[in-house]
Amino acid sequence: MTTTRRYRLGVMLGDGIGPEIVPASVRVVDAALAAAGADAVDWQELPLGAAAIEEHGSAIPAATMSALAELDGWLLGPHDSAAYPEPFRSQLNPSGAIRKHFDLYANIRPARGFEGGKAIAPDTDLVVVRENTEGFYADRNTYAGTGEFMPSPDVAVAMGIFTRPAVERIARAAFELAQRRRKKVTIVHKANVLQLSSGLFKRVCLEVAEGYPDVEVDDFHIDAMTVHLLRRASSFDVVVAENMFGDILSDMAGELAGSLGIAPSINASDDRCMAQAAHGSAPDIAGKDLANPVAMILSSGMLLDWLGTRHGDERALDAAARVEEGVRAAVRGGVCTRDLGGTASTDEFTAAVVERVTPG
Template sequence: MSALPGRPYRLGVLPGDGIGPEIVPAAVRAVDAALAAAGTPPVQWQELPLGAAAIETHGSALPAVTVETLAELDGWLLGPHDSAAYPEPHRSRLNPSGALRKHFDLYANIRPARGLEGGTAIAPDTDLVIVRENTEGFYADRNTYAGSGEFMPAPDVAIAMGVFTRPKIERIARVAFELARRRRNRLTIVHKANVLQLTSGLFKRVCLDMAEGYPDVAVDDLHIDAMTVHLLRRAGTFDVVVAENMFGDILSDLTGELAGSLGIAPSLNASDDRAMAQAAHGSAPDIAGTGLANPIAMILSSGMLLDWLGTRFGDDRVADAAVRIEAGVRTAVRDGVSTPDLGGTASTGEFADAVVERIAAA
């Protein structure tokens, strides 16, 4: 995979299930508008099969052709999936998102949480990023070459593996420290080393070892249980938070709600050379096709992908396009345009129209 500033980026589009076919096109429109406003060549989009529709057409929720094609692209937008509703044997397999993260070693799950002016934030001053290790920790299905990492030696006994390794902790810590340098130079390490002295203890120790290479970043650490309390009391004081897989997943849902709702919570799954934009929320099948879905999380996730591309390839114009996407969303909400979940009356498409209009006018 290669890219040069000034040449069109090749990005995949995987609409997914439920509200995915509504919110992913909204994100595509925002990307196109932002790149045009920044004077960058338009994206070459490639739509690929995934999810329930792919089961019908290809016999798999994640067809081989999709994985093979993604390997040739610069990045992709992944819509939510409703794997719990898939027929067997597809339901029991690793879901498409997890399979893509594992196949492409997308080890960094980056989840910002920032309140929107005019939104419904519990803690409006929230402005932080959860950096979640995405390949091991306490998520059993990320820890084995084959199998799920869970097993039952007896009908009433279930066991799951939690794996922590120095190289993988080092690389997620590096992502977190570099991000802190781009933000407010503060990093919080979340762990449970007082009880899980070997596993979570290794996570804490390696992160603190890495801190020696970043003397400009102020570092502290908190136990996971204490962290939930501190977030409720003083979310606005945190900058970048690094955590293992399960702790990071739980904290990012909490911070998403503090900032307004999971409907506005974006995320990016990245390795050193690939990135997948994916909203933090689910497929919401109960409102699919009604026009009620909030596309903010997916739109902001697409902006994160542009920012990642801009940083990776030193492309200032695509990085500028990322800034324009977030500004367009924030301006629309501040102007009183929002979907019903945020107290507004706009449909999914109408909100996307408002964002595109503000991107073009900026």
């Protein structure tokens, strides 16, 4: 039985181009849901980033974190935490703080070439499923502290943490996704050198694979995987990796598919999801109506797909498909921003996508 519901979604504009590309995404989501016959979204804008520091004394105010817990999902704009004043610059950045607080363990990053775009490998169509809470990223793998320490001025140590429960759940996420796609999972690791830590990642992923006999499985060392990805990106479907390896591979795959400017992502747990473009805040073009909103719009579409899948909501799934096809139809038709070789402004591109998701 299909359920339809009215979603309550958070909006955090962020810094730089965020106040341009996030509202653009809201416009497209609203149009796609209307075209699919779904209820409108109740949007709730929440403070985050440099503006929140000025007004609330925190880049991620406690009130924002509390409000997020009451919502169905969130849109997060890019942030420029490197430009924050101290002590905020040295703290866990806003997106990292949200991911850690809500245990958003799965970072899902698709890379699919655009017809009419500037892809190096236009036949790329894969998804990197990146474990988001452990691995070698020190700010995410400890309950308290940063995971890094210096016993002397000349020695720095960072912890890499791998646990069976964390590997099991990211592996399940990868295999569940593969069943909706082309039924193939590639496990990326470095078990030949990191036999205990990366070895555990590989072994547990292979154990989880036994529960999905219809999914083809292979595995590669991270260094070999970069070469295979460059040579034959089109042969990969779902790629699962620990935090750092997944970060590197997803950026690489995004560039093969066109650029990081078109690279979407979601960060999800079993019951919460945040849409977040993979790129940065681009402060040099902020406020000039030049920003490419593709990645943020597609990330918002991924959020609709996640909501539709979780709640059995066919209209949300329809709207998600409309978002992606609307973006692709606009680029295919020659409407794109300057970074993709076009002349459209942010607003003009958004209007073109809205036109294409709405039945004529």
